[in-house]
Amino acid sequence: MQLMAIDPEEQLATRAAWLYFVAGLTQAQIGKKLGLNRTRVNRLLAQARDHGLVQINITGRLASCVELEERLRQHYGLDDAVVVPTPPDQDLIPQVIATAAAAALSSRLKDGMSVGVGWGRTLRLSIQSVPRRQLSHLSVVSLLGGLTRGSAMNPHETASHLADLVGAQCYYVAAPALTDTESTRDVLAAQPMLREIFEKGAKVDLAFLSVGELTASCTMTRVGLVSRAEVDDLIRAGAVGDICAHWIDREGRIVDHPLNKRVVALSPERLPDIPCVMIASGGRTKVEALRGVLKGGMCDVIITDEQTAKSILAMDKT
Incomplete structure (x- = not known):
């Protein structure tokens, strides 16, 4: 199944047309909202009319996505939202979202910034699509510990790849993402080196994150961090997914569970203090976790797919 090509110019023209006519x-x-001058906005509106995107209603195939963004x-x-069409094949959702997330992230990277990075398949795919360019005095901070075995989704690999693409200095959490006991976590957290990294993480200008689902085949179980028995136990505790390796409920609260006391990662409770938190994620299994993150005020910019956006909004109608 081929990916549905997204024409950035068509997307921008559709967005401008919806904001103007609807x-x-x-x-x-519109220029202020989209970061464009009035001449550019005028041309986009003319393009929308010329290409038939505007009749009595906006007819572009991305019009429904623009409405969902609003x-x-x-x-x-939210400060911003990017909604892309849901591909017919659910397995392609991470790649479609990743393409949009890479563009959103790239447009926000500036000289002198500090960027915090999470982990997961969508983030890994996103960073693969970030164009290589040199930025001055930019730092990348991994916001959670690493895996004890090799994985393409290892948080260290994700952070180092982004740092390499933009010529940034990279900071890692030199500890596992999940310790064997709470006391081990406390010992590690007390180390000056880790305290320094997490302070850097809490003070980044932008955090680029994803959320994880809570299923028997979720990423956490595939990489060996959580057992299937623990998944069942988390569900009974009210968890619906994770952000920064912390399990949350559908309202965005960190659940009271022993696993959350063994995590070596920036606490989601510190995310509202970061100027811009971008979250890229989608798919049926992520709906409750994404809604929790939004309800908990942990997100400033969301990049997701159309069906996921509809499902999130529908949850708050019930």
Whole structure:
């Protein structure tokens, strides 16, 4: 199944047209929202009309995505939202979201920034699509410990790959993501080196994260961090997924479970203090976790797919 190609120009024209003809914004307001000058906005609106995107209604195939972006922004108080069409093959959702997330991340990277990075398949695919360029005085901080065995989704690999692409200095958490006991975690957390890294992580300008689902075949079980018996126990405790390796419930609260006391990672409770938290994730199994993150105020920019966005919004109607 081939990926559905997303034309950035078509997407921008559709977004501008929806804001102008449906949301009723002025060209100046649209320019401010999209970071464009009025001349560029005017040309996009003309392009939308010329290409038949605007008749009585907006007919572009991304129009429904643009509407969902606006609804997500308004309902959850987000700075931005990017919604891409859901591909027919659910297995392709991470790649489709990753392409959009790479563009969103690249547009925000500036000289002198510090960027915190999580882990997961979607983030790994996203960073593979980030164009290589040299930035000055940029640092990348891994926000959680690593895996004890090799994996393409290892947090260390994700952070180091991004740092290499933009010529940044990289900081790692020199500890496992999950310790064997709470006391081991406490000993590691008390080490000056780790305290320094987590302080850097809490002070980044931008955090680039994903969420994990809670199923018998989730990433945590595949890499050996959590057993299937522990998955069942987490579900009974009210967990719906994880962010920064911490298990949360559908309202975004960290669940009271022994696993959360063994995590070596930045606490999600510190995410609201970071100026921009970007979360890229989607798919049926991620809906409850994403809704929890949004309800918990841990996200400023979401990149997801159309069906996931609809499902998230539908949860708050019930």
